[in-house]
Amino acid sequence: MIYDLIIIGGGPAGITAGIYAARQKLNTLLITKSFGGQVTRKAVAIENYPGFEAISGPELIQKFEKHLRKNKIDIERDSATKIKKTGSHFYITTGSKHKFAAKAIIVASGADPRPLEVPGEKEFI
Numbered sequence: 001m002i003y004d005l006i007i008i009g010g011g012p013a014g015i016t017a018g019i020y021a022a023r024q025k026l027n028t029l030l031i032t033k034s035f036g037g038q039v040t041r042k043a044v045a046i047e048n049y050p051g052f053e054a055i056s057g058p059e060l061i062q063k064f065e066k067h068l069r070k071n072k073i074d075i076e077r078d079s080a081t082k083i084k085k086t087g088s089h090f091y092i093t094t095g096s097k098h099k100f101a102a103k104a105i106i107v108a109s110g111a112d113p114r115p116l117e118v119p120g121e122k123e124f125i
Contacts, residue, residue: 008109
């Protein structure tokens with residue numbers, strides 16, 4: 001099977017891209033080890049997310065996943081380890097060696113937190 005779109009990353013950007021793609025009737029696969037992104041997974045109370053006065057990170061992640069499944073987006077719980085373009089298609093291999101093909105990809109893999117390297121940082125983080 002060749003997907004219209006494969007999205008790599010299950011944070012807010014990847015999830016939003018998936019929902020918009022599904023609304024456009026694109027056959028979409030989202031590849032992620034976990035949902036929510038780095039901030040959402042760790043947050044006790046999120047008070048600046050539109051539509052919610054306050055919601056915990058885990059609750060918001062559940063809503064993200066429910067929204068994706070409602071839109072019939074295929075989900076592969078894994079990491080993408082290789083991307084190769086051959087002709088007009090992209091070929092993605094996951095950590096568990098599954099292979100997928102798509103006409104287009106979106107990389108929404110987020111960022112790893114970086115240390116500030118300032119005095120006292122290690123004591124407070």
